[in-house]
Amino acid sequence: MARLSMVEAINAALREKMAADDRVVILGEDVGVDGGVFRATVGLLDQFGPWRVIDTPLAENCIVGSAVGMAISGLRPVAEIQFEGFMFKGFDHIYSHASRMLRRSQGVYNVPLVVRAPYGAGVRALEHHSDAPEALFCHVPGLKVVIPSTPYDAKGLLISSIEDPDPVIFLEPKRLYRLFKEEVPDGEYRVPLGEARIVREGNDLSIITYGGMVSVCERAAQHLSEEGVDVEIVDLRTVWPFDAEAITSSVSKTGRATIVHEAPRSFGVGAEIAATIAERCLLSLLAPIKRVTGYDVIPPLAKLEEYNYPTADRVIRAVHETMQF
Amino acid sequence: MDVNKMKEMIGFMDPEGRVDEEVFKGIPEELIHRMYRLMIFTRLCNNKALSLQRQGRVGTLASVRGQEAANVGVGLAMEPGDWFLPSFREYGAQFARGVKAIDLFTYWSGDERGIKPPENSRVLPICITVGSHLCHAVGIAMQARIRDEKIAVLSSSGDGSTSQGDFHEALNFAAVYKLPVVFAIQNNGWAISVPFGKQTATETISQKAAAYDIDGARVDGNDVFAVYLTVKRLLDAARNDHRPALIELVTYRMDDHTTADDASRYRKREEVEAWIEKDPIDRLRKFLSRKYGWDEKKEEELQAALTQEVEETVAAFEAESPPEPTDIFNYMYSEEPWHIREQRDEVKRTVGESSR
Ligand SMILES: Cc1ncc(C[n+]2csc(CCOP(=O)(O)OP(=O)(O)O)c2C)c(N)n1
Ligand SMILES: [Mg+2]
Numbered sequence: 001m002a003r004l005s006m007v008e009a010i011n012a013a014l015r016e017k018m019a020a021d022d023r024v025v026i027l028g029e030d031v032g033v034d035g036g037v038f039r040a041t042v043g044l045l046d047q048f049g050p051w052r053v054i055d056t057p058l059a060e061n062c063i064v065g066s067a068v069g070m071a072i073s074g075l076r077p078v079a080e081i082q083f084e085g086f087m088f089k090g091f092d093h094i095y096s097h098a099s100r101m102l103r104r105s106q107g108v109y110n111v112p113l114v115v116r117a118p119y120g121a122g123v124r125a126l127e128h129h130s131d132a133p134e135a136l137f138c139h140v141p142g143l144k145v146v147i148p149s150t151p152y153d154a155k156g157l158l159i160s161s162i163e164d165p166d167p168v169i170f171l172e173p174k175r176l177y178r179l180f181k182e183e184v185p186d187g188e189y190r191v192p193l194g195e196a197r198i199v200r201e202g203n204d205l206s207i208i209t210y211g212g213m214v215s216v217c218e219r220a221a222q223h224l225s226e227e228g229v230d231v232e233i234v235d236l237r238t239v240w241p242f243d244a245e246a247i248t249s250s251v252s253k254t255g256r257a258t259i260v261h262e263a264p265r266s267f268g269v270g271a272e273i274a275a276t277i278a279e280r281c282l283l284s285l286l287a288p289i290k291r292v293t294g295y296d297v298i299p300p301l302a303k304l305e306e307y308n309y310p311t312a313d314r315v316i317r318a319v320h321e322t323m324q325f
Numbered sequence: 326m327d328v329n330k331m332k333e334m335i336g337f338m339d340p341e342g343r344v345d346e347e348v349f350k351g352i353p354e355e356l357i358h359r360m361y362r363l364m365i366f367t368r369l370c371n372n373k374a375l376s377l378q379r380q381g382r383v384g385t386l387a388s389v390r391g392q393e394a395a396n397v398g399v400g401l402a403m404e405p406g407d408w409f410l411p412s413f414r415e416y417g418a419q420f421a422r423g424v425k426a427i428d429l430f431t432y433w434s435g436d437e438r439g440i441k442p443p444e445n446s447r448v449l450p451i452c453i454t455v456g457s458h459l460c461h462a463v464g465i466a467m468q469a470r471i472r473d474e475k476i477a478v479l480s481s482s483g484d485g486s487t488s489q490g491d492f493h494e495a496l497n498f499a500a501v502y503k504l505p506v507v508f509a510i511q512n513n514g515w516a517i518s519v520p521f522g523k524q525t526a527t528e529t530i531s532q533k534a535a536a537y538d539i540d541g542a543r544v545d546g547n548d549v550f551a552v553y554l555t556v557k558r559l560l561d562a563a564r565n566d567h568r569p570a571l572i573e574l575v576t577y578r579m580d581d582h583t584t585a586d587d588a589s590r591y592r593k594r595e596e597v598e599a600w601i602e603k604d605p606i607d608r609l610r611k612f613l614s615r616k617y618g619w620d621e622k623k624e625e626e627l628q629a630a631l632t633q634e635v636e637e638t639v640a641a642f643e644a645e646s647p648p649e650p651t652d653i654f655n656y657m658y659s660e661e662p663w664h665i666r667e668q669r670d671e672v673k674r675t676v677g678e679s680s681r
Contacts, residue, residue, distance in 0.1 A: 052471070054467070062463060064460075065463070066498060068460070069466075070468045073469075097454075103437075
């Protein structure tokens with residue numbers, strides 16, 4: 001047991017899986033000698049050598065494409081894309097190949113591939129370094145999409161993702177990389193894909209969220225509890241296929257739902273969550289569902305970032321409106 | 326790296342079927358008969374599929390007529406342990422690697438069960454998105470280096486694929502990591518309506534190898550011996566010495582791009598006719614009669630036997646039971662998640678299983 005930040009927990013997951021399974025290889029830009037621009041892969045080159053921790057030429061398309069080939073032929077590649085804004089150069093291989101090869105080979109070739117990328121806003125970054133594109137990946141049949149919110153979950157989810165027989169998009173909220181540390185067990189443990197976590201129990205309203213928004217919602221819930229509003233927080237962890245059971249049982253209990261994500265609102269993950277609630281437990285709703293999300297805009301640069309990135313204040317306001325309905 | 330050498334056309338057999346005896350010694354007679362048989366079988370299957378398409382019994386397909394030597398030469402040059410990544414106009418090479426003709430008919434008829442590669446064949450499903458599989462070939466070749474496996478990987482794609490970023494990234498990766506991979510390019514002169522001269526400004530495709538510092542070769546793609554021997558040589562170098570290579574097979578697409586295309590809109594009949602004169606099957610037949618006394622009787626017997634085989638294949642294909650509606654959910658994930666299960670149940674409820 002050690003107190004680790006999220007990026008350290010990710011490093012630990014990679015190190016332990018690589019030690020346990022020599023099919024696991026890492027490839028990406030600056031992942032070797034440099035240890036990754038966020039240091040997620042630091043020390044791994046020394047331990048596992050240049051054929052397991054592969055510094056690649058600067059070409060995301062072929063990073064993902066070659067990782068698909070590795071996965072087809074029996075390896076368990078973990079491809080790192082340096083920032084989520086550059087995933088699109090590799091999107092073709094994710095969309096057209098990684099997600100389809102099992103189907104296109106009628107079960108002969110599965111693709112046990114993990115594509116990792118630092119994700120999301122909140123760190124006053126450059127253009128193309130603050131995006132939240134998870135819905136694009138969720139919309140691709142055949143993919144799984146995972147976004148952790150804590151160091152403990154990051155390690156357990158990454159281990160599960162590497163062991164998964166199918167492609168997983170693993171998005172790491174970069175704001176959380178070093179935001180806090182927590183106790184993370186040594187050795188392998190798994191947080192199963194597809195299982196949400198109840199971050200806090202409550203009876204008045206369910207907040208459904210994931211990733212960088214979980215700590216924002218926790219702050220809001222703390223404040224609301226002081227006002228006497230008892231909020232439950234559901235952290236999806238696996239954004240798709242999400243834990244529909246956890247969502248519906250929470251909303252059936254509380255009768256109110258607020259969905260929080262930093263990604264743009266329209267056609268976002270929140271829309272799918274809202275539809276799921278409407279389909280499964282509409283009659284238990286006491287108020288309309290609200291979404292607190294990034295707006296349908298290009299992620300703004302530092303000076304305006306806070307107006308787009310959902311804050312605890314925005315979450316509190318939405319909860320107030322829902323409670324007063 | 327001698328770019329001029331990369332541009333030279335390698336050929337061992339002239340259009341009259343005369344061969345360079347020295348080079349040709351490397352090919353046993355039995356293999357030559359196998360090549361001939363496979364080339365004819367490929368054409369017969371292809372032509373049968375075209376006629377079934379006209380009758381509406383199969384859907385759109387891409388004719389390989391004219392490229393049989395480039396196909397079969399590549400297919401037979403690989404070892405069973407080598408990986409093969411074909412594009413969509415590679416039937417001869419697929420047959421050489423154990424893909425069953427019936428599967429192609431099944432696939433062309435719109436039934437995905439036909440795309441399943443034979444188990445343990447190291448053959449991938451055809452790649453429809455032009456050029457993508459060159460990157461996959463790189464990954465498989467990296468896997469071979471990582472696990473120190475003595476195999477080679479071969480991707481095959483058209484002249485059009487050389488304009489894709491995938492092509493350039495794949496060659497670059499292959500060169501940087503010294504990968505056991507051969508990129509075979511079927512230069513059939515056209516990418517739908519775009520002639521080779523508008524696809525690239527370079528005189529040849531093979532010379533592009535120089536930019537990445539890998540081996541490059543240009544071969545008369547209608548000369549099955551030149552294709553076979555050159556691909557084999559490059560595969561050996563890839564397998565044994567980790568030398569990646571680019572090989573251009575100069576050939577011609579004799580038919581429309583696909584059955585949905587009309588090539589008369591963009592190319593002249595004379596051009597097609599000139600290439601029909603260089604038919605790769607005729608060339609090998611001339612060689613066979615020159616060298617092994619192949620005569621009309623033998624030819625008729627072979628044609629009859631292979632036609633029979635194609636007819637039996639088509640009969641078996643037409644006797645296949647249709648796919649189940651719920652098959653659309655198969656193989657979406659290795660383990661079916663709840664949403665796919667729910668949707669499968671919905672189709673079961675609303676459409677039901679077929680009556681059989
Ligand atoms: C990425 C991509 N873009 C466009 C197409 C549509 N398309 C199918 S085949 C083709 C031409 C391919 O030409 P070439 O690579 O020379 O192969 P050939 O058809 O001549 O065998 C095009 C444009 C495609 N399949 N994939
Ligand atoms: Mg072409």
